[in-house]
Amino acid sequence: MCDVVVFENDLRLVEYVVVVCWWLGMESVVVLLSRYEENVRWLSRHYEKMKEKYRDEWVAVLNKTVVDHDRELARLVERLRKKYSDAYNEIAVEYVTAKEIELIL
16 A cells, blocks of 8 residues: 545545446445545644644544654654554554645646
């Protein structure tokens, strides 16, 4: 399994991939992506609250629960790989900041 970073704006792509995988009979991939998507959606719904507690930190969510956080993404990823190796690909990670981030596409 490879590491994939999907940002919230790419959820439509995740939904499309889930449908294609289901159609191709790849149920295990569908389950994995569905769990990941649930964690991303939970993170998005609770983002405003998390700004108070985890400001300017990377936050990791698994099973709709914050499982870890850190200012350094590399340290966070290292811990997540060790502690949650079986569910690593289901974890949603996002940088929480009070500042508005502008994306130029």
